[in-house]
Amino acid sequence: MFMFSAGAALFCSALAQYLTTRDVELASEILCWVILPALIKLKNRYGSTGTTSNTLLVKTPSAVVSTRAWLFALGLAAACWYRAEEHIVILFPALTPLLLLSGVVPAASLTTDSKLFWPPVTAPWSSGLIAVFSCLVLVSSSGTRLPSLAVCVVVVALLYGGYLSISRPAAVVDRDAGDHGGQERPDDAAEGAQVEDVAMPLAFRILPLLTVVACARMLTSKELKVALVKTVVAGFAKALNWFFTLKTIRQSSWCSASTIGTFAITSARTPSLGDRSFYLHAAFNLVTSLLALGQTIHMIPKGAGPRSRLWALGVLPLKPLLENMYRINASTMLGPRDEYPVEVLARTAEAKFDAMLARQSRTYSAAVLEYRRRYNMEPPPGFEAWYSYAVARASPIIDEFDIIHEAIAPFWKMSGKKVQEVMGEASGAAGADLWWCMFKGQTGETSCNHPHRGGTHIQETFGRWLGGLAGKIPDVEFLVNHLDEPRVLLPGPETANDQRIRLTNISRRPIWDTLTRSCSRKVTSASSGIQGASVDINTHGLPFVTDTGADKDLCQHPEYRDMHGMAMSPCSFILVDGRVPVLTTGTLTTGGDVLFPSPVYGEYGDEGFVYNDTRDVEWAQKRNNLYWAGSSTGAYAGDDGWKRYHRHRFVALAQGLETGREHWYLRRGRDGLFHQVASSSLNRDLFDVAFTAIIQCRHDLCESQREYFDVRPRADKDAALGSKLVFDIDGNGISGRFVKLLTSHSAVLKQTLLREWHDERLAAWVHYLPVSQGLGELPELVSWLTGTEEGRRRARLxxxxxxxxxxxxxxxxxxxxxxxxxxxxxxxxxxxxRQAT
Incomplete structure (x- = not known):
């Protein structure tokens, strides 16, 4: 019977570890300590002896029992809190040698040596070596950082104190003190036999502590999730684990609890498949779990039964390893019965893009008719010359300029004089940070000035674009935004007639409510024309972007409040509140900026943003991975919310820093259809991603970020061209690299919340691969693009x-x-x- 308890303890501990995830850790632990006393009562009532024993409660003064129970409860609560934060207590194996050194003797040491395992595994010195090895394996495979490691030391110290206190009956110590010259004598297994009888006192102390921990997590915005079925199953597994572990301890030692726990930790986990030393780590994990199993077996008294049978549990560490490998490999086993979502999205987008090209006007008369049809008005003066200019330069796009009309439309409600007035008012306001530019129609010259900034890049950029157009464009004045972030928010329906202009500095604070205040009005997206795919496309539960216009729409995605740095804490945001035509390189769906091409895309941009064909690499010579390197721009880190900024989330995912996070993949089921499966594995070999500079943050938070991320030295500006897949992501505003990457021989994966001038002429899934704000599909998408013949063909195309x-x-x-x-x-x-209309 005792051998059954030991085997059940080992199995249930591994099962509990496997079932429990961080989101249900606290809830399942609370449930465990509700169930455990009931199990023990049932066992004592219907057990083979039909009697219960209260020896320990009789021997030990109630005050001593209370103190020890509280110490034990404190240790368990601390461990549970740490597991909820980090999933495992990585230094847990250290408890075994600590308990041995403290005199908690395994029962097997009181008998003849076992022939089943090397006897010194339970000696203090050898247990210490095993503990060091086991801790190093867990630390290296978990990627634990120093702050977390320091906290783990405290947690293990509390566990050690709790285990030690509960393993020493005070009455026994008091009784034997005189026989040993006032020195405490280590307990043997028999003297700890009544530890089950304090299950109820322990539960009464552990439950309120765990409740306090759960409440504290909720108060610090770490919601205690309650997935009912998952919590109940994990709670029962934990209760059974403790039930059988306590039965095992009765005839062995409290050291068994630590070796059983170590076996559970190491047998229920496997290192990331993306780790370059994956097979070495997997082998170390297996060795660690077998050592813990061997220690547990050696602590069982010889007369308890055939201990060799327990070695069958050595297969448990293979389960998570084989399961993860199967899931990853199965996700790439494609067949003809169900088409992969990206292929369907790409084919749909190709058809829409080809149709858009085919319908472009071929004559001036057709262009005028199309203009009238789209906008219900006549083209502007000079339109015929513009058409001739476009044809002369072989422009493939003649009609797709809805994004201009959409930005200009609000100003038709104002007279021409009023437009000039508001422009003057906005540019003259203190801190506006706007360039005032003038194009002289007669001479074709462009001039720009700023109240306090020098430089001529804006003037030179527009001068190159508009040079040679003298006599073709009337005199025109325009304002250009100097900042990275967009500037203009239009009045909502309730203030539609308000023509006042207000400037407000809303930098370095949450601004979501301000950005979305106009969501009561219908927000359209001119970019959704060719980029939007059918919403009926089956993505099999993964958040592949089916419509880039809808994906960017703030009004449709309230969850973006805590997912993008611009909404959480923009580095600079001088809000122009009102109808003012301000030219900006990128804007939000709720913004009122007028879009123009970024100067960094041209000759006046930084050399890192300009494509150089001589630095590129042919497709066959490129690395089969995803590359991104850059600085931590995108927001100002003034509080602990920086982990949720868009760039930080991307780098953390790619570097595997989110411990315990499940990634979703697709595999084909027996029904021939794709189904999503969860796996803790991320192939990090497929991600060459890092921050090269930590900036825009409070000093202490900059240091926290440097400790959290694997920060690398600044990379060569063209390093991305060595990879088949390159990533493009928003910074403070638009990413200046996009056109360079698009022009290269690499496939671009792009995540953005900003609209740009070129959105209408680019087709997602045809010219680039869009990525959702949540990044939930990214591991699968990269795995498919790099690991399958079909995916590699699509990436190259x-x-x-x-x-x-x-x-x-x-x-x-x-x-x-x-x-x-x-x-x-x-x-x-x-x-x-012109009069208002």
Whole structure:
């Protein structure tokens, strides 16, 4: 019977560890200590002897029992809290030698040596070596950092104190003190036999402590999730674990609790499949679990039964390893019966893009008719010259400029004179940080000035775009945003007639409510035309982006409040509140900025943002991984919320820093359809991602980030071109690298919340691969693009089509053509003779 208890304790401990995740750790532990006393009562009532024993309660003064029970409860509560934070107590194996050194003797040491295992495994010195090895294995495979390690030391110290106190009956110590010259004598197994009888007192102390811990986590915004079925199953497994462990301890030692716990930790986990030393770590994990199993077996008294049978439990450490390997491999086993979601998305997007190209106007008359159809008005003066200019430069796009019309539309409600007035009011306001520019239609010259900034890059950029257009564009004035972030929010329906202009500095604070205040009105997205795929496409539960316009729409995604740095703590955000035509390189769906091409895409941009064909690598020579390196821009870190910023979430995922996080993959089921499966594994070999500079943060928070992330030295500006997959992500505003990456021989994966001038002419899944704000599909997407023949073929096709289209439709001439048409529209709305409509 005792052998059954030992085997059941080992099995249930591993099962409990396997079932319990951080989100149900506290709830399942609370349930465990509700169930455990009931189990013990049932056992004592219906057990083979039919009697219960209260020897320990009789021997030990109630005050001593109370003190020891509280110490034990405190240790367990601390361990439970740490597991809820970090999933496992990585220094737990150290308890075995500590207990041995404290005189808690395993029962087997009082008998003849076992032939089943090397006897010194339970000697203090050898147990110490095993503990060091086991802790190193757990620390290295978990990627634990120094602050967490320091906290873990405290947790293990509390556990040690609790285990030690409960393993020493005070009455026995008092009785034997005289026989040993006033020195305490170590307990043997028999003298700890009544430890089950204090299960109820322990539960009464552990439960309130765990409740306090759960409440504290909720008060610190760490919600205690209650997945009912998962919590109940994990709670029962934990209760059974403690029940059988206590029965095992009765005839062995409290050291058995630590070796059983170590076996559970190491047998229920496997290192990440992406680790370059994966097989070495997996082997170390297996050795560690077998050593813990051997220690447990050696602590069982010889007369208890055939201990060799317990070695069958050595197969348990293989389960998570084989399961994770199967899940990852199964996710790449594609067949003809169910088409992979990306293939369906790409084919749909290709059809829409090809249709868009085919319907472009081929004559001036057709362009005028299309303009009237779209906007219900006549084209602006100079439109015929613009059309001839576009044809002369072989522009493949003639009609897709809805994004300009959408930005200009609110100003039709104002007269031309009023538009000029609000522009002057906004540019003259203190701290506006706007460039005032003028294009002279007669001479074709552009001039720009700023109240306190020097430099000529804005003037030179517009001068290159508009050079040679003298006599083709009327005189026009325009404001250009100097900051990275967008600037303008239009009045909501309740203030539709309010024409006042207000400037407010809302930097370095949460601004979601401000950004979304207009969500009561319908927000459209001009970019959804060719980029939006059918919402009926089955993505099998993974958040593949089916419509980039809808994906960016703040009004449809309240969860973005805590997912993007611009909403949480923008580094600089000088809000222009009102109708003012301000030119900005990127804006939000709720913004009122007028979009123009970023200067960094052209000759006046930093050399790191300009594509150099001589630095690129042919597809076959590129590394089969995803690359990104950059600084921690995107927000200002003034509090502990920086882990939720968009760049920080991406780097943490790619570096495998989110301990215990489940990643979702697709595999084909027996029904021939894809199904999502969860796995703790992330192939980190497929992600070459790192911060190269930690900036825009309070000093102490900068240090915290450097400790948390694997920060690398600054990389070569063209290092990304060595990988087949390259990532592009928002910074404080738009990413200036996008056009460079798009023009390269690599496939671009892009995550953005910002709209840009080129959104209408780019097709997601055709020219680049969109990534959701939550990143939930990214591990599967990268795995498929790199690990399957179909995925690699799609990645190369996206790289080729993106490069070909960028060199055809996103040239300097195309940016100039866009700005030319924009100037015609701006000149019309600010015409002093025009009346409001």
């Amino acid at each position: 996206v790289a080729e089509r993106g490069r070909e289209w960028a060199m055809r439709a996103m040239r300097h001439e195309d940016r100039g053509l866009y700005v030319y048409r924009l100037m015609l529209e701006l000149a019309r709305i600010q015409d002093p003779e």
